[in-house]
Amino acid sequence: MLAGLARWLRAAGYDTALAPTASDDRLMLAACRAEARVLVTRDRHLAAHADESVRLVLLDVDGLDAQAAQLTAALSIDWVRAPFTRCLLDNTPLHPATPDERARVPPRARDLPGPFRACPCCGRVYWPGSHVRRMLSRLQQWQARARLARDT
Numbered sequence: 001m002l003a004g005l006a007r008w009l010r011a012a013g014y015d016t017a018l019a020p021t022a023s024d025d026r027l028m029l030a031a032c033r034a035e036a037r038v039l040v041t042r043d044r045h046l047a048a049h050a051d052e053s054v055r056l057v058l059l060d061v062d063g064l065d066a067q068a069a070q071l072t073a074a075l076s077i078d079w080v081r082a083p084f085t086r087c088l089l090d091n092t093p094l095h096p097a098t099p100d101e102r103a104r105v106p107p108r109a110r111d112l113p114g115p116f117r118a119c120p121c122c123g124r125v126y127w128p129g130s131h132v133r134r135m136l137s138r139l140q141q142w143q144a145r146a147r148l149a150r151d152t
């Protein structure tokens with residue numbers, strides 16, 4: 001339900017697991033407990049069935065910007081914590097791209113200042129092209145808004 005937000009949390013550098021669509025609530029809660037994860041959900045039913053052993057944030061707003069703001073208020077997220085250090089697809093920490101991995105970057109992007117990073121799990125290579133820069137500026141916006149909300 002929150003796949004979009006999960007992707008952005010990974011972009012900010014947070015270890016973010018995404019539950020499969022048809023997960024069993026009890027198994028999901030047990031996994032959160034075992035891995036000491038905060039459960040972020042839109043599911044009121046699930047939230048009502050969790051006990052205090054799982055830290056839970058119930059999001060009840062629509063839209064990515066609003067969800068990010070609500071999450072930030074609940075967990076003081078640092079959206080510029082370690083941008084683009086985790087794979088957006090599978091959450092694996094990235095490593096500096098090897099020469100072989102860098103060779104997979106499109107020619108027009110090879111001269112960028114970097115960093116060039118790669119995912120050891122799926123092999124995806126990340127570089128600071130326009131897409132990453134656009135995402136980064138949105139993370140910075142959220143961070144600025146969070147700072148403003150804390151200061152007022």
Ligand SMILES: [Zn+2]
Pocket residue numbers: 087088089090091092119120121122123124
């Ligand atoms: Zn990956």
